[in-house]
Amino acid sequence: MLRAVAIALLLSAACGGDDGISGPVDPNDLDLDGIPNAIDLCPHDQDPAQHDEDGDRVGDACDNCPAATNADQADTTETFERQFPDGVGDACDRRPTVADDTIARFYPFADPAEASAFTGSGWTIAADRVTGTTARWVSKAPAQGDGITFQAHIASLAWTPADGTVSVVVDGDGISSGFTCSLVHTGADTTLVIAEIGGATNSTTVAPFQPNDKIVLSVTRAYTHLAVGKAACFVSIGGGPEQRIDITTIDDLAIGSYAMATTAADVALSSALVMTTPFACDTPFTGASVACP
Ligand SMILES: [Ca+2]
Ligand SMILES: [Ca+2]
Numbered sequence: 001m002l003r004a005v006a007i008a009l010l011l012s013a014a015c016g017g018d019d020g021i022s023g024p025v026d027p028n029d030l031d032l033d034g035i036p037n038a039i040d041l042c043p044h045d046q047d048p049a050q051h052d053e054d055g056d057r058v059g060d061a062c063d064n065c066p067a068a069t070n071a072d073q074a075d076t077t078e079t080f081e082r083q084f085p086d087g088v089g090d091a092c093d094r095r096p097t098v099a100d101d102t103i104a105r106f107y108p109f110a111d112p113a114e115a116s117a118f119t120g121s122g123w124t125i126a127a128d129r130v131t132g133t134t135a136r137w138v139s140k141a142p143a144q145g146d147g148i149t150f151q152a153h154i155a156s157l158a159w160t161p162a163d164g165t166v167s168v169v170v171d172g173d174g175i176s177s178g179f180t181c182s183l184v185h186t187g188a189d190t191t192l193v194i195a196e197i198g199g200a201t202n203s204t205t206v207a208p209f210q211p212n213d214k215i216v217l218s219v220t221r222a223y224t225h226l227a228v229g230k231a232a233c234f235v236s237i238g239g240g241p242e243q244r245i246d247i248t249t250i251d252d253l254a255i256g257s258y259a260m261a262t263t264a265a266d267v268a269l270s271s272a273l274v275m276t277t278p279f280a281c282d283t284p285f286t287g288a289s290v291a292c293p
């Protein structure tokens with residue numbers, strides 16, 4: 001980091017100010033972030049911090065799956081007619097055969113300034129994590145799309161003696177409805193629960209896990225081409241297969257806010273990812289989703 005700053009200062013001194021039109025050009029540092037092309041983890045994106053959440057030598061700023069190791073950056077599965085690679089890598093594309101998905105936000109929780117994207121309290125960013133026990137953050141700026149996924153990468157989760165929850169939330173109109181996907185600990189049991197405020201709920205039991213097992217908890221809302229709203233809740237533990245539960249929604253508006261919350265749990269998130277999608281057609285958010293008719 002210090003070296004990066006030193007290089008940036010040297011370049012700044014050598015090139016003078018940047019007027020934004022005919023600014024300095026350095027063929028050895030195309031994005032002018034102070035990191036020479038040869039070692040820049042994103043040679044075409046200004047990312048002086050060079051953070052690489054998944055350690056695949058592709059920086060977060062240009063990684064098409066910033067929380068999944070995919071050094072090859074493969075984006076190959078949109079093979080239906082009129083589909084094309086959408087910039088979401090095969091390693092994390094929730095609708096691999098359908099184009100127009102986007103990675104709308106990525107929070108590596110590497111910089112305390114990331115907190116400025118949220119309102120709320122209780123979460124603390126330090127040591128490349130965000131931690132909380134009773135905490136809630138709500139996004140300030142919604143992500144635009146017909147569908148939205150908010151995905152928390154949980155590095156550790158230990159329940160306290162009290163019953164506790166860890167939740168990811170996406171919202172429709174931001175007023176009366178929201179879709180909450182939670183791990184709920186009651187007594188000795190953990191349950192995966194999806195609920196819409198004022199609407200349906202669904203749940204399933206989750207197998208016991210250890211505090212340091214990696215957990216990926218995701219909530220998704222989308223529309224089918226029949227204009228039926230769907231919300232789905234997913235959990236994967238220790239790299240295992242996803243468990244999924246669904247509800248049909250009553251909220252027809254797409255705003256795209258998201259939130260993360262916990263009560264009575266010692267939880268650390270290594271990162272969080274927001275993805276958006278267009279219409280999800282018949283089978284939203286499965287590995288075998290289909291193209292719109
Ligand atoms: Ca760069
Ligand atoms: Ca990476």
Ligand SMILES: [Ca+2]
Pocket residue numbers: 054056058063064065066067068069070071
């Ligand atoms: Ca990656």
Ligand SMILES: [Ca+2]
Pocket residue numbers: 075076077078085086087088089090093096
């Ligand atoms: Ca893709």
